[in-house]
Amino acid sequence: MNNKYETIKEQVARDGFAITEPLFSNNEIEAIIREIALANQEGQGVQASKDLFAIRHLFTSLPQLAPLVLTAKLKALVQGVFGMDYFIVKSIYFDKPENSNWFVPYHQDLMISVDRKAELPGYGPWTLKPAQVAVQPPVALLEDNFTLRVHLDHTDESNGALKVIAGSHRKGIYRPETINWQEETETLCKVERAAVMIMKPLLLHASGRSQASFKRRVIHIECSRTILPQALQWSEYQPLGAQA
Secondary structure, three states, rough: OOHHHHHHHHHHHHOOOOEEEOOHHHHHHHHHHHHHHHHOOOOOHHHHHHHOEEEEOOHHHHHHHHHHOOOOOHHHHHHHOOOOOOEEEEEEEEOOOOOOOOOOOOEEOOOOEEEEOOOOOOOOOOEOOOOOOOOOOOOHHHOOOEEEHHHHHHOOOOOOOOEEEHHHHOOOOOOOHOEEEOOOEEEOOOOOOOOEEEOOOOOOOEEEEEEEOEEEEEEEEEOOOOOOOOOOOOOOOOOOOOOO
16 A cells, blocks of 8 residues: 555544645646536525535536546545545535634534435434435444545635544544543644545534635535445435546
8 A cells, every 4th residue: 555545544543534735736726616616606505604605415516526526636545545435425515705703613523414314223313404314323334434625725723724633533422512621632734725634524623713814615525335224325425436
């Protein structure tokens, strides 16, 4: 295995996250930004306010965007760190505008998006919204999943970079109100434009308000290799495809 990928794999296993070097060229990032700008701002799955612009079901809403994001370098990263069995199960675009007051307190990503509600052992609670069904699955599924965050802007403490508690993904369901700050350490995740942050769903993470005069735009991609019970399907299943 490539030593670079082995190092990232070790970091993710130990800390619950890792940050890569830039994997996209400036032209590739600009092409992604142009494609997102074509999105219908009043379309289904779009959330727009002065503090946040988000597009859920991103690759379904903008299918022409997927080839621009799922480059050979990104696929090589996934295959080098996690293997070839994973596929995409959720895609979201987040734009935290300049001076946004939007912040997110510490939490784990405990819910997955599925196509319907079904009574299954180990699955629950459920959240039912228009065009969105979410459920908390068994912990083993969450422990095996991972998320890619493709950064379209440089991100630091001034524009709402993620803060994480390294290693918290190894502690199962970890309620934020029980965080022992005598034992835990907060890490600010500065990420360069065009770089990717890999993180595990059970990693405790938060983000602060933006105090900068520039955006924080991120494409959030959740990946799994779990075939759900027959009664359920992933709501956004999409193959990653082999490395080009």
